[in-house]
Amino acid sequence: MSEPQHGNTAASQGPVISKDPAISHVTLANGLEIVVIPDHRTPVVTHMVWYRNGSADDPVGKSGIAHFLEHLMFKGTEKHRQGEFSDVVTALGGQENAFTSVDYTAYYQRVAREHLKTMMEFESDRMTGLVLTDEIVDPERDVVIEERRMRTDTDPAAELGEALAATLFTHHPYGKPIIGYMHEIEGLKREDALAYYRRFYTPENAILVVAGDVTKDEVVTLAKETYGKIPARGEKPSRLRPREPDPRSARRVTLADPKVEQPSLQLAWLAPSYTTASKGEAEALEVLVQLIGASGTGRLHRKLVMEEAVAVAAGAWYQSSAIDRSRLLVYAVPRPGITLEALEERVLAVLSDMASKPVEAAELRRAKTRLIADAIYAQDSQSSLARMYGSALATGSTVEDVKTWPDAIEAVDAQAVQQAAKTWLNRHRMVSGYLLKDEAA
Secondary structure (H helix, E strand, O other), X not given: OOOOOOOOOOOOXXXXXOXXXXXXXXXOOOOXXXXXXXXXXXXXXXXXXXXXXXXXXXXXXXXXXXXXXXXXXXXXXXXXXXXXXXXXXXXXXXXEEEEEOOOOEEEEEEEEHHHHHHHHHHHHHHHHOEOOOHHHHHHHHHHHHHHHHHHHHOOHHHHHHHHHHHHHOOOOHHHOOOOOOHHHHOOOOHHHHHHHHHHXXXXXXXXXXXXXXXXXXXXXXXXXXXXXXXXXXXXXXXXXOOOOOOOOOOEEEEEEEOOOOOOEEEEEEEEOOOOOOOOOHHXXXXXXXXXXXXXXXXXXXXXXXXXXXXXXEEEEEEOOOOOOOEEEEEEEEEOOOOOHHHHHXXXXXXXXXXXXXXXXXXXXXXXXXXXXXXXXXHOOOHHHHHHHHHHHHHOOOOHHHHHOHHHHHHOOOHHHHHHHHHHHOOHHHOEEXXXXXXXXX
C-alpha cells in the first residue's frame, strides 16, 4: 500500500500553483485542518487525510512503525470488518491507496462526488476505531518483511541509497529507512502499533484535503458531520528532533555487488528545506537544481552526456519539502571505460562553475519558466493538487505559501543561485556514493 519510494521523494516539483481564491483553508473545533480545492471539470473528488507523522517520528529501536501502521490501517475497525473500506471503494468504481514519507503518512480515495460522505465516514471511523489483534498484526508484519527483502535487500541501488542516507544524516532520523531496518521490523508488536496510533492519529494532528467537484461549504458541512464528532485529545504531538550537525568532511560510501549491471555515482549534500531555509534560499536551490539537473537541458546532461560523452545519464533532485534540513542529490551514470572517480571530478567541475560565476540571464529565465510551467501543468491532475497542498501543510508551509510560490521563484536572481551553489554544493561537505559491480564475487 505504500508508494515504492517509501517517501524518499523524487525530484522536487515545488508546490503546485494556483492563485484561485476559491481554495480555502479552515480548522474545525477539534483541530482538524481542512483544505478545499474546487475543480468542477468532472464530477469526481479526491479525498485525502494527512497525518503529521512519518518515519522520522518512529521511536528509537522501532524503525518502520509508521509504515507498518499504514499497512494495518487497512484492517478492520469496531464498525467495519477487515477489508470492507477497500471493498466499498472498489464497488463504487473508485481508487485508493496510502503512502508513508519521512514527515507524514497519507491516505486517499478518488470517487464520484456523490460518494464523498461515504469516504469521510469510513476514514473518520478508522481515525479512532482501529482494531488490532495478534492474528491481524503478525501476518502483516511478514508482508512488510517480504516488502523490505524484495525492494531493498535484493537491490544494490536501494542498499546504497540507504547507506548514503545513513551517512548524510548521522544524528537525525532522516537517516533511517522509511520501511525500517529488518531486525527492528521483526520485533514490531501489536502494542507498538497501537501506541503509535494513539499518539499521532488524532484530529488535531491531521489535515483533510478535498479536491474536485465540491464547494467549501459542502465539504465543511460533511466534515463536521463525520470528522467533527471526534474529540480532540489535547495538543498536537511534539516533533522535537535532534539537529543534524554541519558536516566538516567529505565522506564516501562504496557498495560492490555482483548483481550490479551498471555502475553509478551519487553525490549528496545536507541542504535547507522550505521550513528551515532563510528567505528565498529554498527557491534559489529549486532553480539551481533545475539549471544543473533538468532532464535533457540541465548543465550536467549537456556537459557530461552531450559534449564530453563521459556519462550516459546525469541529473539532480532536491527534497525541498521537509520539517528539518533535507538533502540535495546529484547522480550520474558513466559511459563504459569511465571510472567513477573520473566522473565525479567532471560532475564537481560543472558544479564549481555554477558557484564561481553567475548564470546568464537567458539560461536563468528558461529555468524559472520551466519550473513554473511544470507546476502549472500539474494542476491538470486533481490528485497532484491535493498531494501538493497536503504535503506543504504537513511540513510546515501554508496555503498562502503554495499560492505565492511562482512569485517567489520569479524573485530568484543569478546571485542567489550562485550563492546557493557556493554555500551548499561544497565538495568538503558532501557524501559520495559509488555503486560498483563486484567482479570478484
